[in-house]
Amino acid sequence: MIHIGCHLSSSEGYYHMGQTALELGADTFQFFTRNPRGGKAKELDPADVQHFQQLAAEHQLTQILAHAPYTLNPCSATAKTREFAHLVMADDLQRLEATPRQFYNFHPGSHTGQGVAQGITLITALLNAILKPEQTTTVLLETMAGKGSEVGSHFEELAAIIGGVRLQEKLGICLDTCHIFDAGYDIVSDLDGVLADFDRILGLDRLKFIHLNDSLYGLGSHKDRHACLGQGKIGLAALRQLVRHPRLREKYFVLETPNDLEGYRREIALVHSWC
Ligand code: FE
Ligand code: FE
Ligand code: ZN
Numbered sequence: 271m272i273h274i275g276c277h278l279s280s281s282e283g284y285y286h287m288g289q290t291a292l293e294l295g296a297d298t299f300q301f302f303t304r305n306p307r308g309g310k311a312k313e314l315d316p317a318d319v320q321h322f323q324q325l326a327a328e329h330q331l332t333q334i335l336a337h338a339p340y341t342l343n344p345c346s347a348t349a350k351t352r353e354f355a356h357l358v359m360a361d362d363l364q365r366l367e368a369t370p371r372q373f374y375n376f377h378p379g380s381h382t383g384q385g386v387a388q389g390i391t392l393i394t395a396l397l398n399a400i401l402k403p404e405q406t407t408t409v410l411l412e413t414m415a416g417k418g419s420e421v422g423s424h425f426e427e428l429a430a431i432i433g434g435v436r437l438q439e440k441l442g443i444c445l446d447t448c449h450i451f452d453a454g455y456d457i458v459s460d461l462d463g464v465l466a467d468f469d470r471i472l473g474l475d476r477l478k479f480i481h482l483n484d485s486l487y488g489l490g491s492h493k494d495r496h497a498c499l500g501q502g503k504i505g506l507a508a509l510r511q512l513v514r515h516p517r518l519r520e521k522y523f524v525l526e527t528p529n530d531l532e533g534y535r536r537e538i539a540l541v542h543s544w545c
Contacts (some may be wrong), residue, residue, distance in 0.1 A: 394434035
């Protein structure tokens with residue numbers, strides 16, 4: 271069975287997200303832990319969390335994905351910016367223990383001129399500082415498009431980050447189809463080759479979530495502009511093949527396409543019709 275969901279607003283709490291996901295035909299969802307620009311997180315409501323967990327248990331909403339604010343930069347050249355990423359991510363991880371054994375995705379960041387190697391060193395250091403042996407949340411590094419000085423647009427860079435972390439069992443990967451296509455991985459004409467590379471360099475076991483997006487721009491364009499399924503340069507045939515790929519069976523897919531809820535409902539139904 272395919273696991274598919276979409277990005278949802280967290281402004282009305284966990285239970286509301288769970289209900290919305292189920293109404294859309296989803297069995298997973300993603301949400302921002304706080305304002306994507308990185309403001310203060312809303313106070314957790316224990317009743318809301320408990321209510322959600324009952325709903326989730328009844329309806330097999332077994333895996334959900336929290337997304338860190340995308341403006342954080344764990345490998346900035348500016349110490350203050352790195353410190354802010356550290357504070358926000360440490361706080362997010364603590365809060366996510368209210369919903370144990372879930373997933374937390376973040377963008378590795380942009381080295382802002384220091385070079386990829388220094389970026390990797392800084393991201394590794396941050397992860398070593400915030401990961402705790404007792405945490406139940408798995409932290410996912412997202413594959414990036416390689417826009418500007420983004421780190422993580424090559425599988426090798428993500429592998430190097432993981433390689434420097436002590437608690438590697440707390441880490442996984444979130445593969446974004448728009449981003450890797452943008453980064454130059456040809457999932458349209460050589461999906462098998464791309465997955466073989468991923469497996470050799472990172473291991474497909476590390477792959478916990480897939481952001482299922484089409485890309486407005488072409489292979490290797492480094493633009494990071496998501497498109498609705500079939501309205502970009504990846505196209506429906508390639509996305510369908512990816513969702514149905516035997517090596518991606520059992521993986522969790524989340525749409526981050528430019529949609530309202532009705533658009534998400536249609537895309538979720540479309541993906542279901544492929545499986
Ligand atoms: Fe992301
Ligand atoms: Fe993404
Ligand atoms: Zn993106």
